[in-house]
Amino acid sequence: MRTLMITGPGGSGRSTVAAATALQAAAEGTRTLLLSTDRTDTPGALLGTPTGPAPARVTPHLTVWRPDAPAAFRQDLAAFQQRAANVLDLLGASRLDPEEVTPLPGAEELALLRAIRDAALSDAHDLLVVDLPPAPQALALLALPEELRRYLRRLLPPERQAARALRPVLGRLAGVPMPAEWLYETAARWDVELAAVEAVLGDRRTAVRLVAEPGPAGTDALRAARLGLALRALPVEAVVANRVLPEDTAGSWLAGPVAQQRKALDAWREEYGELRTAPHLGHDPRGLDDLTALAVPAPAPDTPPADWPVTDRIADDGVLVWQIPLPGAVREDIDLVRRGDELVVTAGPCRRVVPLPSALRRCTVEGAGLRDGDLRVRFTPDPDLWPRTP
Structure with a gap:
């Protein structure tokens, strides 16, 4: 669908x-x-x-x-009370009736x-x-x-x-x-x-x-x-x-x-x-x-996906580049933090914690730049984790 x-x-x-x-x-x-x-x-x-x-x-x-x-919330709460009945009884908690529950x-x-x-x-x-x-x-x-x-x-x-x-x-x-x-x-x-x-x-x-x-x-x-x-x-x-x-x-x-x-x-x-x-x-x-x-058209059969490609430029520049489309972003409002195998990306008032692609988890962040609405994050392979070529 x-x-x-x-x-x-x-x-x-x-x-x-x-x-x-x-x-x-x-x-x-x-x-x-x-x-x-x-x-x-x-x-x-x-x-x-x-x-x-x-x-x-x-x-x-x-x-x-x-x-x-509201009805869905009351049903969920009733189901939760049923599943946690033993704990609630142990604590001496009084059950909530669906009629008294507000969302x-x-x-x-x-x-x-x-x-x-x-x-x-x-x-x-x-x-x-x-x-x-x-x-x-x-x-x-x-x-x-x-x-x-x-x-x-x-x-x-x-x-x-x-x-x-x-x-x-x-x-x-x-x-x-x-x-x-x-x-x-x-x-x-x-x-x-x-x-x-x-x-x-x-x-x-x-x-x-x-x-x-x-x-x-x-x-x-x-x-x-x-x-x-x-x-x-x-x-x-x-x-x-x-x-x-x-x-x-x-x-x-x-x-x-x-x-x-x-x-x-x-x-x-x-x-x-x-x-x-x-x-x-x-x-x-x-x-x-x-x-x-109003003559509002029906949706198009499909829409190009919002892909975040990783480009291998190791042979030329020694880096992998993760391209994140951020149209309308302002350089001063962009912030990046590497945390383990995740990258915390902040763009203006929006923030997302994104899992790194598997190849980038074995790399260190070298830098990033914003150009033409695309955030390009450069990663350098970690020699201790990256397979060595014979």
Whole structure:
């Protein structure tokens, strides 16, 4: 299944473009699922069909699903209490009833990630269109599976589970309580679930469509979002300029805003290449006819992946070069730290801890440079670890 995630600055019309994209894909015969976790029924208002926890059919090829995050949180908490029943009883803890539980911060994000996983692994559809939160929250959401898995591996290393039969003995000998079996089992289950989400996000058929309203604020938001997505190795399928005003406004009060939009659109075409545009209808889009009038194209069949190649230049310069695309990055905002077999990359407000490719783990960092939107990190083979040529 192809997955297209849609985000942009708040108020840019992300949900409208997501619904229009899904509708156009369905009109072309693609079995499409539109996924949204909006607390209010925004997709239903746009498409004219009420949506909720049960998937709703809008057209023969378009289905909309809006999972109930609070209900999912209550179910997860009930399941956790059941698994940890012995520990809770030992501590004399009082159980929480599902009716008194309200979602904690992060519950909606985890519910959306789980919904993305479940939808992407289903054979019922060919295209998954995800209406993501605004760009800053979306970037944090997309980073969550990888970061949580890294935390779990550090706190509860999987290799320690091999000694689970010895834990009671080790606990008595060392006099230190050892992690209980249920804790390792819970960590392993979370790791499997997060790995499934990571697989969807890292799939070569997954891409992001960015939406913004032409103007200075939209320009800044697009650059920040594009840089954050590049750091996650998520390709941008298209940039959609939303609510574009008509050009024939000479002599009206709209002449100034139109000129500002035209300037932004010209800059966007130069920076991003082909640009999709959606007109301003003069009112908030409502219903299938309005969404069709936006003429938002269906997603491309595929998008070039965001590869991070390693180039062997040992014969010429004695180094290996790791090329990390970071479009729009500023040299002063780039920071690199080598930590064991990982590289901590910071680009502006975004940071990612990236495992080094196997060949680079046997090297030392010689330096790095930013050129034409590409960060090139140079590695020198460690003579103590690199195979010697006869």
